[in-house]
Amino acid sequence: MPALATLEENIPSLRRYAWSLLRNASDADDLVQDCLVRALDKIGTVRSEGQLRPWLFAIMHNLYINRWRRTKVRAEVSAEDADAEVSVPPAQQAGTEMRDVMRGLAELPPDQRQVILLVAVEGFEYAEVAGMLGIPIGTVMSRLSRARDRLRDFVEGRPQPVLRRVK
Amino acid sequence: MTDQERPVTDDDLHAYVDGVLDAGRRPAVERHLAQHPEAAARVAGWQAVGASLREATAWKAREPVPARLDIARLLEARRARRWQPARVAASILIALAVGAGSGWVARGPHMPTGVAAVAMEAASVHRMFASADGSAAPYDAGAKAELASWLSRELGHPATPPDLSRAGYRLVSGRLVATDLGPACMYLYEGPHGLRITLFMRPMEKRNMNAPMRPMHGAETVGYVWARNGLGFGLVTSEPMETLRGLANEIRDQMSAQI
Numbered sequence: 001m002p003a004l005a006t007l008e009e010n011i012p013s014l015r016r017y018a019w020s021l022l023r024n025a026s027d028a029d030d031l032v033q034d035c036l037v038r039a040l041d042k043i044g045t046v047r048s049e050g051q052l053r054p055w056l057f058a059i060m061h062n063l064y065i066n067r068w069r070r071t072k073v074r075a076e077v078s079a080e081d082a083d084a085e086v087s088v089p090p091a092q093q094a095g096t097e098m099r100d101v102m103r104g105l106a107e108l109p110p111d112q113r114q115v116i117l118l119v120a121v122e123g124f125e126y127a128e129v130a131g132m133l134g135i136p137i138g139t140v141m142s143r144l145s146r147a148r149d150r151l152r153d154f155v156e157g158r159p160q161p162v163l164r165r166v167k
Numbered sequence: 168m169t170d171q172e173r174p175v176t177d178d179d180l181h182a183y184v185d186g187v188l189d190a191g192r193r194p195a196v197e198r199h200l201a202q203h204p205e206a207a208a209r210v211a212g213w214q215a216v217g218a219s220l221r222e223a224t225a226w227k228a229r230e231p232v233p234a235r236l237d238i239a240r241l242l243e244a245r246r247a248r249r250w251q252p253a254r255v256a257a258s259i260l261i262a263l264a265v266g267a268g269s270g271w272v273a274r275g276p277h278m279p280t281g282v283a284a285v286a287m288e289a290a291s292v293h294r295m296f297a298s299a300d301g302s303a304a305p306y307d308a309g310a311k312a313e314l315a316s317w318l319s320r321e322l323g324h325p326a327t328p329p330d331l332s333r334a335g336y337r338l339v340s341g342r343l344v345a346t347d348l349g350p351a352c353m354y355l356y357e358g359p360h361g362l363r364i365t366l367f368m369r370p371m372e373k374r375n376m377n378a379p380m381r382p383m384h385g386a387e388t389v390g391y392v393w394a395r396n397g398l399g400f401g402l403v404t405s406e407p408m409e410t411l412r413g414l415a416n417e418i419r420d421q422m423s424a425q426i
Contacts, residue, residue, distance in 0.1 A: 004238060004242060006272050008238050011232050011236055011238075012227075012228040012229070012230070012232065014226055014231070015227055015228065015232070015236075016224050016225075016227040016228040018225045020220075020224050020227070029235065029236060032236055033235060033236055033241070036236060036238070036241055037241060040238075040241060040242060040245055040273075041245070047382060070234070097215070097219045098219050098222055098223035099223075100219075101216055101219040101220055101223060102220075102223050104180060105220065108405065116219070116220070117224075119181075119185060120216070120217040120221065121217075121220050121221050121224055125187065126181075126187075140176065141178050144181055145177050147182070147208070147211075148181075148184075148213040148216060151216040151220075152209070152212035152213060152215075152216050155212070155216055155219065156212060157213060
């Protein structure tokens with residue numbers, strides 16, 4: 001079944017997204033596993049292969065909202081738990097900028113964190129993100145602006161403004 | 168206003184960074200960036216942030232996928248899980264919500280059939296409807312007529328539920344339920360000390376199917392199950408009780424006389 005192959009191809013990026021959201025390897029894989037189980041139940045409803053990837057991320061988003069929102073996000077990349085599998089721990093290979101951006105990411109409100117990861121890392125179109133998160137496209141754009149500006153402040157070492165300037 | 172004249176907005180800048188800006192809009196955005204150093208710095212910052220995010224998370228996507236996320240393994244687990252009693256209960260609940268007789272999923276290779284399926288469904292129905300919290304539907308005139316009509320239709324002639332009053336059990340509730348093998352009915356009897364027993368009946372997959380009475384043991388239920396002339400029976404309760412076999416025999420005899 002080609003849909004199953006497409007599903008399988010997306011597992012690495014689902015894991016990347018889940019880990020980036022939760023910053024805990026086992027919580028992230030729990031989320032991916034729940035997502036895959038759900039997807040296998042409903043894969044027959046996906047009409048085209050092009051829809052499968054956004055559909056998978058939408059399932060993951062719903063699971064995240066329902067069950068994982070309260071999971072504490074770890075602020076420090078170096079706090080990655082011990083069972084972080086066989087890869088090089090990111091803190092050792094990451095340059096300052098990467099550490100700063102990941103620290104900044106953890107500080108973002110979850111809704112901004114989702115949008116910037118889906119756009120800048122997972123490469124989704126704005127309309128796909130809007131559909132996936134169930135929000136208007138204008139909301140996607142404003143969250144993206146806030147997320148990008150805040151992460152830029154982090155990386156460039158500016159203190160976090162308490163209030164945003166009204167445009 | 169043409170594409171060239173429209174003021175450059177944040178949306179344009181994002182589209183520029185993400186490589187999705189319309190070609191016609193590109194010169195205006197580039198001109199804007201050339202004329203506004205703070206906008207150019209913002210865009211450069213966004214680009215750097217994106218690159219750092221991609222770089223800092225790439226290792227996770229390159230990591231070998233752990234065994235527990237293996238698709239073949241998940242499919243196998245799903246097949247095995249599908250016919251656990253909890254899933255049967257869920258399917259019965261869903262069927263109730265949708266209504267009896269609606270379309271139903273195809274059966275896979277791991278599902279029980281025959282009286283084993285009757286046993287599982289009877290146990291699920293008992294757990295769902297016979298709990299002492301009063302969730303059982305009242306056995307009023309409407310329910311009585313509906314069930315009598317179902318039973319009569321299944322048997323092809325007017326029929327009544329078993330009368331267990333001589334054994335001290337009275338009929339307190341009854342309802343139609345949908346299972347994935349078709350519509351079924353359950354009667355709830357209450358006996359001494361509030362003991363509740365559920366009689367579940369469903370037409371078997373094959374007409375004229377017969378199966379001798381045999382005991383069934385679930386995680387939280389015990390009982391007897393049998394089939395007679397294409398109608399499957401399950402008599403279930405929550406606690407082991409010595410008199411259950413006698414009640415099952417009584418029901419079998421009363422129903423056999425009607426079949």
